Amino acid sequence: xxxxxxxxxxxxxxxxxxxxxxxxxxxxxxxxxxxxxxxxxxxxxxxxxxxxxxxxxxxxxxxxxxxxxxxxxxxxxxxxxxxxxxxxxxxxxxxxxxxxxxxxxxxxxxxxx
Numbered sequence: 001x002x003x004x005x006x007x008x009x010x011x012x013x014x015x016x017x018x019x020x021x022x023x024x025x026x027x028x029x030x031x032x033x034x035x036x037x038x039x040x041x042x043x044x045x046x047x048x049x050x051x052x053x054x055x056x057x058x059x060x061x062x063x064x065x066x067x068x069x070x071x072x073x074x075x076x077x078x079x080x081x082x083x084x085x086x087x088x089x090x091x092x093x094x095x096x097x098x099x100x101x102x103x104x105x106x107x108x109x110x111x112x113x
Contacts, residue, residue, distance in 0.1 A: 028104045036097045043088035045081045051084035057093025060086055 001086060037056035044051040049069035053061040063085070 017050055019079055024104060025097070029101065032100055032104055036093075036100065039096075041089045041093040041096070043085050045084035045088065050078070050085045052079040052082070052089045054086070054089040054093055057090055 037058075039057075040053055040061065041056055042051060042053045046066075046069055049066045051064040053063075055061045059108060063082060065078070065082075069081060071078070
C-alpha cells in the first residue's frame, strides 16, 4: 500500500515563512553583491613603493609606482612588487566579501558565492 502524505507535501510540506525568509535572503545577497562590486580595495607592497587598487575584488583599477622603485636594471623586483600588491588587494576584497556575505546568509556556505 502506498504511503499517504499530508496535503502540504512530503514530510509536512513547506513552511511559507521559510520561503519568505529564503526570498529575503536572496534579495539581500543580490543587493550586497551589487554593493561589493562597487567597492574599491587598496593594497601596497615594498613599503608603499607599489600600490594597487581593485574594484569589487575582480578587476584591477590602477597601479601606482613610486619613482624610486623603477629601476631598469631590476625589472624582476618591480614585477614581483606589482604582483604582490595586486594579490593582496584581491585577497582583501575576497575576504571582506565573504565576511559580508556570511552575515547575510547566516554562515551558510552557498555555491557560487
